[in-house]
Amino acid sequence: MPQVVIEHLSKVFKIGDSQFTAVHDANMTMEKGDFISIMGHSGSGKTTLLSILGGVLNPSTGHIYVDGQDVYSMGDSGLADYRASKIGFVFQFSSLVPVLTAKENLLLPTIFSPNRNGGREKRALEYLELVGLADRANSRPFQLSGGQRRRVAIARAIMNRPELLLADEPTGDLDEETEAEVMEFFDRINRDMGITFVLVTHDRILAEKAKRRFRMHAGKLSDVSQDTGRVAAARTV
Numbered sequence: 001m002p003q004v005v006i007e008h009l010s011k012v013f014k015i016g017d018s019q020f021t022a023v024h025d026a027n028m029t030m031e032k033g034d035f036i037s038i039m040g041h042s043g044s045g046k047t048t049l050l051s052i053l054g055g056v057l058n059p060s061t062g063h064i065y066v067d068g069q070d071v072y073s074m075g076d077s078g079l080a081d082y083r084a085s086k087i088g089f090v091f092q093f094s095s096l097v098p099v100l101t102a103k104e105n106l107l108l109p110t111i112f113s114p115n116r117n118g119g120r121e122k123r124a125l126e127y128l129e130l131v132g133l134a135d136r137a138n139s140r141p142f143q144l145s146g147g148q149r150r151r152v153a154i155a156r157a158i159m160n161r162p163e164l165l166l167a168d169e170p171t172g173d174l175d176e177e178t179e180a181e182v183m184e185f186f187d188r189i190n191r192d193m194g195i196t197f198v199l200v201t202h203d204r205i206l207a208e209k210a211k212r213r214f215r216m217h218a219g220k221l222s223d224v225s226q227d228t229g230r231v232a233a234a235r236t237v
């Protein structure tokens, strides 16, 4: 059984008297340990889809099953538990809590997931080291650069050891070198920890690192893994 099944998923936003379909009949499955990228123009529905997957936005129609469970039929507490125990989310405009240090920001999600917080102090330091910020554990966000803040947000997203890591443009504002480091970190999370990784990006080169590649176009999701393969094959001929 696939880890994730997205079935006939749609999201319609009501704006005044009119309606706007941000996601239109999306279908997809994910196996544990998959690395999936989603590309698409601005406004094509990527963040909307990721938010539904992350348990923070109700779909209008359709279902998401994770480990065989229909995510949006679990009720509010079930959904909160789903978010806390299964999902790591790196938001497009990630924000840290300004009054907390980097390490305290990492410890934050563990509060909502008491049965996953064994060894959390050690893990927080270990993850900060992984993102190259071991010496910044006690810095507050205003003392960090934009890229450093982003790396703290990424480390925070895996503190609860999620099954699914969802990252929305996580490297958008990073320089090339830092972007490469962050991608290396994601790779380790995905490969070594076996965490399924969904990356939304505008960057074609990053998207092509994924095992499976999807595109969103005006709310429609399509698998382009094969297409890219064909283009690549054509190029080599």
Ligand SMILES: Nc1ncnc2c1ncn2[C@@H]1O[C@H](COP(=O)(O)OP(=O)(O)OP(=O)(O)O)[C@@H](O)[C@H]1O
Residues within 6 Å of the ligand: 013, 014, 015, 020, 021, 022, 040, 041, 042, 043, 044, 045, 046, 047, 048, 049, 092
């Ligand atoms: N809460 C909302 N109410 C109304 N419309 C919304 C809402 N959220 C998103 N939309 C609309 O849905 C469409 C898809 O938005 P979404 O944020 O998913 O796009 P995106 O692909 O992530 O774009 P970007 O690459 O710019 O981040 C957009 O046209 C947006 O204006």
Ligand SMILES: [Mg+2]
Residues within 6 Å of the ligand: 046, 047, 048, 092, 168
């Ligand atoms: Mg977006």
